[in-house]
Amino acid sequence: MEKTKVIVGLGSCGIAAGASKTYSQIASILAQGEMQFELARTSCIGMCYKEPLVEIQDAKGKIIYGDMTAEAVEAVLRAHILEGKIDTEKAVHAEKLATKEDGFFKGQVKIALRNCGYMDPESIEEALEHDAYKAIQHLINTKTESTDVIQTILDSGLRGRGGGGFPTGLKWKFAYQNESNQKYIICNADEGDPGAFMDRSLLEGDPHAVLEGMMIGGYTIGASQGVIYCRAEYPLAIKRLNIAIDQAKEKGLLGENLFGSDFSFDIYVKEGAGAFVCGEETALIASIEGQRGMPRKRPPFPAVSGLWGKPTNINNVETWANVPWIINHGAKAYAAYGTEKSKGTKVFALTGKIKHGGLVEVPMGVTINDIIFKLGGGIQDDKKFKAVQLGGPSGGCIPAELGNTIVDYDSVNATGAIMGSGGMVVMDESTCMIDLAKFFLNFTQEESCGKCTFCRVGTKRMLEMLERITEGKGEEGDLEKLEALAYQIKNNSLCGLGQTAPNPVLTTLKYFRHEYEAHIYDKKCPAKVCKPLLTYSIDPDKCTGCTVCAKKCPVNAIAGSRKTLHTIDQKICIQCGECFTVCKFEAVLVD
Amino acid sequence: MRITRIANEQAGLTNETVDLSVMEPLLEQYKSKSGSLIPLLQGTQALFGFIPAEAFQKLSDATKIATADIYGVATFYAQFRLSPVGKTIIKVCHGTACHVQNANAITDAIKDYLKVKDGETTEDGEFTLESVACLGCCSLAPVMMIGDNTHGKLNGKSAVRIIKDLKNQLCSSEADGQLK
Ligand SMILES: Cc1cc2nc3c(=O)[nH]c(=O)nc-3n(C[C@H](O)[C@H](O)[C@H](O)COP(=O)(O)O)c2cc1C
Ligand code: FES
Numbered sequence: 025m026e027k028t029k030v031i032v033g034l035g036s037c038g039i040a041a042g043a044s045k046t047y048s049q050i051a052s053i054l055a056q057g058e059m060q061f062e063l064a065r066t067s068c069i070g071m072c073y074k075e076p077l078v079e080i081q082d083a084k085g086k087i088i089y090g091d092m093t094a095e096a097v098e099a100v101l102r103a104h105i106l107e108g109k110i111d112t113e114k115a116v117h118a119e120k121l122a123t124k125e126d127g128f129f130k131g132q133v134k135i136a137l138r139n140c141g142y143m144d145p146e147s148i149e150e151a152l153e154h155d156a157y158k159a160i161q162h163l164i165n166t167k168t169e170s171t172d173v174i175q176t177i178l179d180s181g182l183r184g185r186g187g188g189g190f191p192t193g194l195k196w197k198f199a200y201q202n203e204s205n206q207k208y209i210i211c212n213a214d215e216g217d218p219g220a221f222m223d224r225s226l227l228e229g230d231p232h233a234v235l236e237g238m239m240i241g242g243y244t245i246g247a248s249q250g251v252i253y254c255r256a257e258y259p260l261a262i263k264r265l266n267i268a269i270d271q272a273k274e275k276g277l278l279g280e281n282l283f284g285s286d287f288s289f290d291i292y293v294k295e296g297a298g299a300f301v302c303g304e305e306t307a308l309i310a311s312i313e314g315q316r317g318m319p320r321k322r323p324p325f326p327a328v329s330g331l332w333g334k335p336t337n338i339n340n341v342e343t344w345a346n347v348p349w350i351i352n353h354g355a356k357a358y359a360a361y362g363t364e365k366s367k368g369t370k371v372f373a374l375t376g377k378i379k380h381g382g383l384v385e386v387p388m389g390v391t392i393n394d395i396i397f398k399l400g401g402g403i404q405d406d407k408k409f410k411a412v413q414l415g416g417p418s419g420g421c422i423p424a425e426l427g428n429t430i431v432d433y434d435s436v437n438a439t440g441a442i443m444g445s446g447g448m449v450v451m452d453e454s455t456c457m458i459d460l461a462k463f464f465l466n467f468t469q470e471e472s473c474g475k476c477t478f479c480r481v482g483t484k485r486m487l488e489m490l491e492r493i494t495e496g497k498g499e500e501g502d503l504e505k506l507e508a509l510a511y512q513i514k515n516n517s518l519c520g521l522g523q524t525a526p527n528p529v530l531t532t533l534k535y536f537r538h539e540y541e542a543h544i545y546d547k548k549c550p551a552k553v554c555k556p557l558l559t560y561s562i563d564p565d566k567c568t569g570c571t572v573c574a575k576k577c578p579v580n581a582i583a584g585s586r587k588t589l590h591t592i593d594q595k596i597c598i599q600c601g602e603c604f605t606v607c608k609f610e611a612v613l614v615d
Numbered sequence: 616m617r618i619t620r621i622a623n624e625q626a627g628l629t630n631e632t633v634d635l636s637v638m639e640p641l642l643e644q645y646k647s648k649s650g651s652l653i654p655l656l657q658g659t660q661a662l663f664g665f666i667p668a669e670a671f672q673k674l675s676d677a678t679k680i681a682t683a684d685i686y687g688v689a690t691f692y693a694q695f696r697l698s699p700v701g702k703t704i705i706k707v708c709h710g711t712a713c714h715v716q717n718a719n720a721i722t723d724a725i726k727d728y729l730k731v732k733d734g735e736t737t738e739d740g741e742f743t744l745e746s747v748a749c750l751g752c753c754s755l756a757p758v759m760m761i762g763d764n765t766h767g768k769l770n771g772k773s774a775v776r777i778i779k780d781l782k783n784q785l786c787s788s789e790a791d792g793q794l795k
Binding site for chain 1: 767
């Protein structure tokens, strides 16, 4: 009989949910000797909402259990290994068995994430069993011409996954055509969109796929040096990348004269230092060169003059991870997925008020509703779906009414949002859209490098207007001013940061104008988020006179003694909401 | 605007004099490589917990980069600190996913408990409270990171409890140390 294998998912998210403790717990169970199995690790399979995850492989096939905290794991292991019983309550995914969570996987097509959660990311042997470095080896052994590789990538229809959606093959062609004694390949792993973590998971789960993609890029355009620019907030990704690079070098898969050819390629990891704008390609290059990460004018594009003034090809993590698959399976297989102008699959990070938060990879062309309700299981606490934010601070809100929009570059752009890197933040009725727009603008305003006046000062003025509106000081004419300024910023900024910074405001103005109007004219926040616009009062039917709220009130606005009805003096109340939070009887009303 | 950072951070003046000689191995490793100003600053910060004012001159002498340029880079990136920080740094995520799940409540609760403002250090020099944008664990939002440990699915109360536990641990381990 095949040996039983127990695998713990150790991605950053799993570890945050307690997977390291689970791992130690299983290790000590193993040491007791009662159960025999092999203990291994893998990375994130995308089911973040069920972390920590533990997979057991044996004659019954593969079964993944969810919510495997250190306390819960022993019982499941005992039942499974010693008694041969499967805890169907805890099983979330199984090869030969239906589970309650199958909806999460149905409809997913894993290309970029093909190995994430299916192998040990720190073992090159396992990666090799999963076809790592097969594509580059094939290209070198068959002496494939660069132009043929470029044609394959063009035919596959692959477009940049970093947000812009530029055809990858075309980008490679430009970098290939520029003659130079030295060229560079860069992997953009800056993942600045707060609320997105696809690139982190990919780097943590399958670093070799990214390395191989970069090698193929280098082989094609004639570069011998690759740089991965990874944000410092991702320590585990950086660690696993460095392990993967060392292992590949040791095996002779990275370095000089690869596979007996004259092609040499080296890769190193450069840690970012915390600046959103460094995700922009020219700023990223400046940052690698050790300068302030300020974008510069294009042209010249990096394909002509990039890192150290040499032709440079820069792609996103997910773009690179798709490349080896395309070479191995052919352009046609890739282009079989997706829509006419957006081919293949896209990874989305589902977060916010969604039941099944995590990572999903779907073919382009599925609808937003399908992603949210079929894969994502719907909205938390069965509240009402209000909107979804795509593309982070550069993107926009798509309202629930447009839930049938399909995800591809053009359809999403048509709504005023952008595809972006794949962050999908789901919001329910308790999210105030003005507060959200303010949140994003605050972010871009702080992250603006300060080079362009409109981006530097304009975003600040817009933010001040939004702040006034959420404080109940909005005036007639504010919305028109906001809009006018938004377009001025869009039209007068050098880089994508400024050009897209007003998008969250513009889309919320387009789809949720009534909410802005409620703030300005009625001085009300319909989602009950903007504190200065709320009035707190006490429900006479529910108040038990427990005095807790009166004691907690920081400004003594609540009067009432034990067992008598309490009242709030609106003139003193500062709308801090403390009484609402502490009341156990739901007697504090908010309007 | 990133430039506002300059005003927010007082230059790293401490009462104690810092021993800059610990920087030698770092300078040896990087000084002749082009484009290594950021790793040098990161290394310096790793040594001291922040970048002391005196270190700028030393970096400039070693790399021949003007102190103004080094200061320009150091103030551009959010990672670099020009004033000392507490022993333990509490990073509360204010990324989109965490914001939507009410990360403000966590920062507020911690502020209340530690009696500091965002970005400040407690009087005993033990904790520094910071806001960051996205720790990459968005599905566990709201999230905070203390040292290398990430804690997810928090609310104000549970966040404060984690810090309380940590404080108790620190106290008891200090007491242990004194006994020995
Ligand atoms: C403000 C700004 C931030 C960006 N951040 C990122 C990022 O975090 N990751 C990324 O891959 N691309 C980012 N981009 C896009 C890059 O400039 C570039 O288009 C991309 O890395 C190209 O790779 P691709 O063609 O594979 O998408 C950003 C662009 C702008 C304007
Ligand atoms: S938004 Fe908080 S971890 Fe991503």
